Amino acid sequence: MSQETVQRIELAVGCVLFGFLVIRFSQKRRISFRYTVGWLVLCGLGIFASLLIPVFTPVAEFLRLSPTVFLIAIASIGSALLFLQLTVSISGTQRRVDSLAQENALLREKLERIESPIKK
Amino acid sequence: MSDKPLILIPALNEQATIQEVVASVIAQGFDVVVIDDGSGDQTANLARQAGATILTLRINLGVGGALRCGFRYAVTNGYKSVVQCDADGQHPTSHIQRLVDVSNETSSHLVIGSRFRSQDLEMTVMWHRRFAMWILSLFASRACKTKITDSTSGFRLISEPLLGQFAKYLPSHYLGDTFEANVVAGRAGYKVKEIAAPISDRKAGVSSTGSWRSIILIARSILVVFFHLHFRIADYSEEELSLQPVKKG
Numbered sequence: 477m478s479q480e481t482v483q484r485i486e487l488a489v490g491c492v493l494f495g496f497l498v499i500r501f502s503q504k505r506r507i508s509f510r511y512t513v514g515w516l517v518l519c520g521l522g523i524f525a526s527l528l529i530p531v532f533t534p535v536a537e538f539l540r541l542s543p544t545v546f547l548i549a550i551a552s553i554g555s556a557l558l559f560l561q562l563t564v565s566i567s568g569t570q571r572r573v574d575s576l577a578q579e580n581a582l583l584r585e586k587l588e589r590i591e592s593p594i595k596k
Numbered sequence: 597m598s599d600k601p602l603i604l605i606p607a608l609n610e611q612a613t614i615q616e617v618v619a620s621v622i623a624q625g626f627d628v629v630v631i632d633d634g635s636g637d638q639t640a641n642l643a644r645q646a647g648a649t650i651l652t653l654r655i656n657l658g659v660g661g662a663l664r665c666g667f668r669y670a671v672t673n674g675y676k677s678v679v680q681c682d683a684d685g686q687h688p689t690s691h692i693q694r695l696v697d698v699s700n701e702t703s704s705h706l707v708i709g710s711r712f713r714s715q716d717l718e719m720t721v722m723w724h725r726r727f728a729m730w731i732l733s734l735f736a737s738r739a740c741k742t743k744i745t746d747s748t749s750g751f752r753l754i755s756e757p758l759l760g761q762f763a764k765y766l767p768s769h770y771l772g773d774t775f776e777a778n779v780v781a782g783r784a785g786y787k788v789k790e791i792a793a794p795i796s797d798r799k800a801g802v803s804s805t806g807s808w809r810s811i812i813l814i815a816r817s818i819l820v821v822f823f824h825l826h827f828r829i830a831d832y833s834e835e836e837l838s839l840q841p842v843k844k845g
Contacts, residue, residue: 574657574768578665581631581651582672 483544484526491522511562518554525550601696601753602675603628605648606662607683611637618646620689621681629669630683631662639683659750660766660773667754667763677755687751691793695753698791705758705786705832706778709793710746728814732775735821740782744790748774751793758786761829770810771817776826785832 502512529543536546603626630643634656670678699707736747
């Protein structure tokens with residue numbers, strides 16, 4: 477077996493294992509459906525790309541990279557973009573949680589004020 | 597609508613001092629709101645018994661988040677100004693009236709009580725922290741166009757229209773509510789004034805931020821201010837006596 481074939485198999489196996497991990501997390505409700513789909517699409521692209529390494533070879537050679545390194549670079553950029561999107565998402569969620577906690581405190585105070593004359 | 601300022605006291609596990617602080621503020625005739633920032637002790641109950649209105653945050657948001665909640669309460673209930681005061685008994689509540697007087701005399705939107713202007717400083721500040729505070733003060737002074745010696749002071753008066761802007765946009769991260777807020781107010785054209793206000797060491801409890809961690813966070817805040825990455829509020833124009841829309845980015 478050539479070195480390239482071994483690398484293709486390793487890449488495909490890595491993607492499959494990562495896909496199983498994502499599915500396991502999703503089954504335990506640790507990842508929401510939308511992110512499960514996102515990660516599985518990324519895994520699918522990885523498997524697809526490992527099968528089509530010869531197609532990328534001319535581009536990789538043009539960039540003076542081996543096909544595998546080229547694929548890893550693309551995967552890294554994809555992951556970085558995904559992390560950036562997640563950071564944006566977390567920041568928005570943080571703001572919403574802050575606002576909700578404040579709304580809750582203000583409403584609770586209002587409720588206590590309304591209820592206090594009734595109790596008396 | 598009330599001309600008297602509302603006194604806001606953000607508190608996290610301050611059961612040892614909160615009753616005394618609330619009682620001393622109420623004795624001066626001010627309305628008091630204690631924002632319980634997720635305390636696990638009797639802070640809220642003791643403050644309520646002392647006569648304060650309580651806003652209970654179910655999760656800990658930090659001082660900035662707690663303060664914003666208080667600002668929203670003040671705006672909703674028609675207060676034109678608020679005074680922020682610590683729950684640990686470090687700030688002499690007798691100086692609240694001085695903040696109010698200075699705000700009225702100078703028409704300032706933000707009056708900061710500085711511990712470093714005071715002759716009788718009773719608080720121990722480590723040298724590295726004092727150095728970091730000096731750097732922060734340089735940035736704050738430049739932004740506010742007046743000498744600021746204590747840009748992280750938690751003893752301040754904030755009046756409208758700045759109060760309304762902070763109620764909408766004040767962030768919850770460390771120094772976002774003090775140093776960054778002061779810089780933002782200055783850069784947006786609001787009038788800032790600083791006066792001396794003595795401060796003593798904490799009577800009980802521990803500070804929420806450790807010494808070295810605070811140095812790292814101070815460095816982060818300096819970068820935020822240097823690159824104008826801080827939150828935005830509507831600009832204040834004295835000539836037009838109106839607020840300009842909030843600039844994006």
